[in-house]
Amino acid sequence: MSLLGKRHAQAPPSVSRRWRQVYDAGELLLEHFSEAELDCVALDPQSLPERERGPALQSVTPLLTRLGAAPAASAAAPGQPTPATGTGRDAEILATAAAGLEKRGFIRPGPPGPVTATLADELGGVAADPASPGGVRAVTIVGDLAIVTRMRSQPCWVAEALISPEPTRPDPAAAQWRLVGRMYAAYRPSAVLVETPRRPDGSLPPFAALWQPNAARLIGRWCGVDPAQTADPQRRAYLPPGGQVPSAQIASGFASVHFLRVVHPAGQQVGIRSMITAAAPGRLWVLEGDRAKWAVPVSIDQLAPRIDELVIRPDDRSEAG
Secondary structure, three states, X not given: OOOOOOXXXXXXXXXXXXXXXXXXXXXXXXXXXXXXXXXXXXXXXXXXXXXXXXXXXXXXXXXXXXXOOOEOOOOOOOOOOOOEOOOOHHHHHHHHHHHHHHHXXXXXXXXXXXXXXXOOOEEEEEEEOOOOOOOEEEEXXXXXXXXXXXXXHOOOEEEEEEEOOOOOOOOHHHOOOEEEEEEXXXXXXXXXXXXXXXXXXXXXXXXXXXXXXXXXXXXHHHOOOOHHHOOOHHHHOOOOOOXXXXXXXXXXXXXXXXXXXXXEXXXXXXXXXXXXXXXXXXXXXXXXXXXXXXXXXXXXXXXXXXXXXXXXXXXXXXXXX
């Protein structure tokens, strides 16, 4: 996946402009933020217009858990999240990170202005207070930080892709899975945020924003689909029923084994669905049954609806067509 985008030198581009760039290019590399910068802000869920929010997973951002235990007297206005305060080195790191974000133009003190466009260009929230380590203040979040914070705080679903470091082991389900990436989907616009694992030095790589078709292709790759084969009618054609064999019997021929799980909101709870797939040159299997006991050969076109079953919320399937 080629990730496109230019770094800004001055004021961050607006959220709506960035979404337009994602739509036009299909994918866009976002501004880079450190772990402390991501942790030092928290979204006010009410600042996101209802038309953009939809059904969403309600998450607690790291700011709400990393900052100690005592409540902040002036943490936020009514309707905003109320994080706690803390002391020590952790609070100083978060305060310094918030000062850096303000200097870069990604946050500013005070609440955002009213939403006048289709999509909100500014979001409200709280951030660590640079003038008072351990305290917080109300802020406006803008630019790529608003996109990242919004997508991670209130996604309508989250997909997590893992891969087995031992694809030929006879018991695929017993793998020590390695994270490949996470995908946070928005209700509106039809885009996702992609998060990849830490680099070897422990730093976080930049996030990428993908429009829906590119997101679908990436999920396919996460399930073992070779992009070069998607244009081959023979690779896409439906396979006849049957052909199921014990996974252990053919595991020695697997080139890769993949695990995809998707989390959806389910009222106050969450629903989790998952699928294990295996791939070899020109071949795909879905591994089914207890401990992925059975390998069912599938074509690319037969795998696609299985992915849809994971990604599309049950309540949305009648609208998805």
